[in-house]
Amino acid sequence: xxxxxxxxxxxxxxxxxxxxxxxxxxxxxxxxxxxxxxxxxxxxxxxxxxxxxxxxxxxxxxxxxxxxxxxxxxxxxxxxxxxxxxxxxxxxxxxxxxxxxxxxxxxxxxx
Amino acid sequence: xxxxxxxxxxxxxxxxxxxxxxxxxxxxxxxxxxxxxxxxxxxxxxxxxxxxxxxxxxxxxxxxxxxxxxxxxxxxxxxxxxxxxxxxxxxxxxxxxxxxxxxxxxxxx
Numbered sequence: 001x002x003x004x005x006x007x008x009x010x011x012x013x014x015x016x017x018x019x020x021x022x023x024x025x026x027x028x029x030x031x032x033x034x035x036x037x038x039x040x041x042x043x044x045x046x047x048x049x050x051x052x053x054x055x056x057x058x059x060x061x062x063x064x065x066x067x068x069x070x071x072x073x074x075x076x077x078x079x080x081x082x083x084x085x086x087x088x089x090x091x092x093x094x095x096x097x098x099x100x101x102x103x104x105x106x107x108x109x110x111x
Numbered sequence: 112x113x114x115x116x117x118x119x120x121x122x123x124x125x126x127x128x129x130x131x132x133x134x135x136x137x138x139x140x141x142x143x144x145x146x147x148x149x150x151x152x153x154x155x156x157x158x159x160x161x162x163x164x165x166x167x168x169x170x171x172x173x174x175x176x177x178x179x180x181x182x183x184x185x186x187x188x189x190x191x192x193x194x195x196x197x198x199x200x201x202x203x204x205x206x207x208x209x210x211x212x213x214x215x216x217x218x219x220x
Contacts (some may be wrong), residue, residue, distance in 0.1 A: 033207065042117075042200055042210040043155070050206075058207060059112065090154060098143045098162075100208060102154040 002026050006091050006103035013081040013110045021076040021106050023091030029101075031094045032074040034058075034066065036087040037105075043090065049074055050097075081110045113138040115203050117211025124191050125219050132214045134201035135183040143204040144177060144184050148197045149213075155200060159186070191218045 007022045025032065030051045035043040045058030049068040063085060065077040074093075078085060091103040114137040124130050136144075142163040147155035161168045161175045161184065168175050172191075177184040188195055196218045201211040 035210075040213075042212040045207055045209065048207045056207075059209070097206070098145070098160070098204060099157065100145070102156075104154050 004091055004093050004101050004103035006089075006106050008106060009104065010107045011109070013078075013108065015081060015083065015110060017081050018077070018079050019081070019108075021078075021089055021091075021108075023074045023076065023103060024072050025074075025091075025093040025101070026072065027093060027095070027101065028071060029093035029095045030071065031097050032068065033092045033094075033100070034064070034074070034076045035090045035092065036060065036085075037090060038087050046076065046089075078108075083110050086110045113141055113203050113205060113209040115201060115209050115211040117201050117214060119214060120212065121215045121217075123217045123219065126191060126193060128191055130186075130188045130191050130195070130216055130218075132186045132199055132201065132216075133183060134185070134203075134211050135181075136203040137182070138203065138205055139179075139182065141203040141205045144175070145202050145204070145208070146173075146175060146186050147200045147202065147210075149200065150197045158199075188216075191216075193218050193220050 004025045033048040034046040044060045047066040049055045089106045092100040094100045117134045145160035149155045174187040198213045
């Protein structure tokens with residue numbers, strides 16, 4: 001049981017490039033979330049999903065897209081990377097909307 | 112959406128003293144309030160949580176209290192130890208989880 005797995009762990013992007021942050025969970029959790037954490041700050045919700053085929057915007061969705069085609073996977077897409085998207089990205093999942101399990105994070109730098 | 116405020120932003124205590132971190136929330140429909148501990152470079156780890164139908168919960172040296180009427184909840188750590196040094200986040204959950212800005216706790220030996 002690997003829990004929540006995020007890849008890659010680190011990435012450097014150039015301004016305007018695109019990338020997908022991967023998140024997979026093997027706990028059969030319905031709820032999945034993407035957060036970003038800027039240095040010295042709290043976590044801000046980007047998008048979340050309550051089940052396959054359903055996604056909703058969080059606090060800071062601009063510049064990002066998500067999809068949820070399976071229960072296990074919840075990828076986060078950055079289409080045109082900007083320096084303001086430099087952050088640590090955490091994926092999380094939960095079975096019932098409580099007791100979140102976090103992945104180990106992806107540290108993204110946009111230069 | 113839900114807004115969670117957390118105070119203080121930094122807290123320094125002597126080993127063995129108690130530490131208290133306070134949070135307020137805006138959405139009266141929020142019904143679950145977890146607390147997370149985050150060490151440098153690590154993921155947040157759940158340390159204690161409380162549901163809206165409970166006023167207080169304890170787990171060894173850690174306790175959380177909830178005042179639904181006032182919409183605030185607090186984390187209490189007793190007999191602090193140097194390994195308690197970390198950033199602590201409160202959160203409130205209705206449909207999704209919103210975090211406070213965090214409290215950096217330093218426990219001096």
